[in-house]
Amino acid sequence: MLRSVSFARTLFNSASFNAIRPLSSESARVLTPELKERIQKLVQSGDVVVFMKGTQNQPMCGFSRNVKLILDLHKVPFRDYNVLEDEELRAGIKEFSDWPTIPQIYVKGQFVGGSDIFVQMHQEHEIAKFFDEHGIPSKYSETKKPNA
């Protein structure tokens, strides 16, 4: 286990990795201090925040829709931000999160991942536990008291 954690560290620090352009190259840096501050407020605008294509009422992308469906299934309300209507946000959130794709999920201001991670958690029956750990009520909460 230690071997591969240090592998990861080595990989991130190695010359070959650093020769690779980062997700946002210097010339294309879009995250101005103002945009960063705006995004910071957005990620904290709700317990669960999703940057997606389309809206939760009308998702425009299958990956974004999957995230919405899982949250709906677990009756977890969330704030949605439509990157299709905001090119600055679409580019900025990728740099902010250091994550290259949309959708992106934030829980209590912390980046959780994209649709792959969320779908995997759902399939492995870990969503309820995940929300319990973050103090967010959900339909299948394991801390819920059973009905009398």
Added chain:
Amino acid sequence: MLRLLRMSSTSTGPVSTTIRQKLTEFFNPTHLEVECESHLHNVPKGAEKHFRVQIISDKFEGLSTLQRQRLVNKALAEELKTSVHALRIEARIPSEYEGQKQVDPPRCLGGGNR
């Protein structure tokens, strides 16, 4: 047969090939599947913008799912910056792999034409 035909159309393209090479070099995987899924999306024929990657490597031992995906993103940073628009990743260690297929992608909803 249909699946083979589907795979052969774009999974041997230049981006697919580069992805396969980089992941092989960085992770020395025991199993690797790289398939272009752009034919399932609202993009021109022959586009190489959507990929699925199923990668089994002991380099992921001890890492969370998010850490594993970040490593794969890092290895493919150049492609993600330039041409790859969507990347589905299943990254497991050998003991987590029993030959299972990666899950199917969701149905494309058009992507807003953007």
